[in-house]
Amino acid sequence: MSITKLGVSWGRAVASQLHIRMLLLTFWPFLVALLLWCVVMWLGMQALFDYVQQWFNTHNSFQTAGDVLAMLGLLTFKVMVVPLVAMWLLLPIMVFTALLCIGMFAMPAISKHVGHRHYPALEKKRGGSVFGSLWFSFSSFVIFAFIWILTLPLTLFPIFSLVLQPLLWGWLTYRVIVYDALAAHADVDERKALIQQHRWPLLFIGTIAGLFGAAPGLLWLGGVVSMTLLPLISGVAIWLYVLVFVFTGLWFQHYCLAALEQHRQAPSA
Numbered sequence: 001m002s003i004t005k006l007g008v009s010w011g012r013a014v015a016s017q018l019h020i021r022m023l024l025l026t027f028w029p030f031l032v033a034l035l036l037w038c039v040v041m042w043l044g045m046q047a048l049f050d051y052v053q054q055w056f057n058t059h060n061s062f063q064t065a066g067d068v069l070a071m072l073g074l075l076t077f078k079v080m081v082v083p084l085v086a087m088w089l090l091l092p093i094m095v096f097t098a099l100l101c102i103g104m105f106a107m108p109a110i111s112k113h114v115g116h117r118h119y120p121a122l123e124k125k126r127g128g129s130v131f132g133s134l135w136f137s138f139s140s141f142v143i144f145a146f147i148w149i150l151t152l153p154l155t156l157f158p159i160f161s162l163v164l165q166p167l168l169w170g171w172l173t174y175r176v177i178v179y180d181a182l183a184a185h186a187d188v189d190e191r192k193a194l195i196q197q198h199r200w201p202l203l204f205i206g207t208i209a210g211l212f213g214a215a216p217g218l219l220w221l222g223g224v225v226s227m228t229l230l231p232l233i234s235g236v237a238i239w240l241y242v243l244v245f246v247f248t249g250l251w252f253q254h255y256c257l258a259a260l261e262q263h264r265q266a267p268s269a
Contacts (some may be wrong), residue, residue: 096240
């Protein structure tokens with residue numbers, strides 16, 4: 001599909017996001033993710049800090065971190081190395097939690113809303129399932145986490161971080177959300193064909209979502225500046241992630257259903 005199709009689906013996603021039903025939809029995934037992360041931080045945050053502190057002491061990494069920060073002119077951040085590393089390690093799990101909540105609680109409603117209003121004649125072949133969505137999400141996250149950890153040292157260099165991180169987030173986002181966007185309307189073969197044919201536009205949408213998602217991530221990492229405000233900052237960051245992913249889900253939904261409609265109208269279909 002052309003750039004025009006990307007623009008049309010984006011415009012429709014903006015209009016859909018302003019619908020009261022879609023605005024209210026951001027709160028259910030937010031409440032589930034917030035409750036989960038309140039429990040995680042209450043039970044495990046200090047243990048994670050202690051583990052990172054012990055790892056740095058054992059491997060004499062404070063000196064290395066200090067040298068790198070001094071080279072970058074950020075030596076004042078040395079005292080915050082442990083909480084920054086701990087929260088940076090939690091960041092992908094936090095984002096994945098938001099993505100999973102969107103897939104489980106928001107995407108069925110988004111699919112129904114967009115399909116009913118814009119593609120009422122599109123046949124539902126129901127080629128996806130809840131189990132399939134969970135498997136697709138977790139397998140994608142395992143691949144993402146392996147590559148993310150492998151390339152983590154490159155994030156110290158801004159030129160790599162600005163390119164690599166959005167691409168990684170974009171890949172994970174499109175892998176997770178596209179399955180749910182096509183679960184109700186496409187069969188298995190149609191989903192595979194559409195993902196193969198529209199891989200680059202879908203990756204583009206996911207990458208744009210990754211760029212928008214950088215703001216909540218920076219806010220989350222900024223929680224180390226004031227640990228007393230961490231619960232509030234975490235809550236705001238989670239809600240922003242959910243808002244970004246709901247809009248991203250709408251964008252994917254509009255694009256995928258338009259692509260599916262075009263695919264079925266093609267002579268080869």
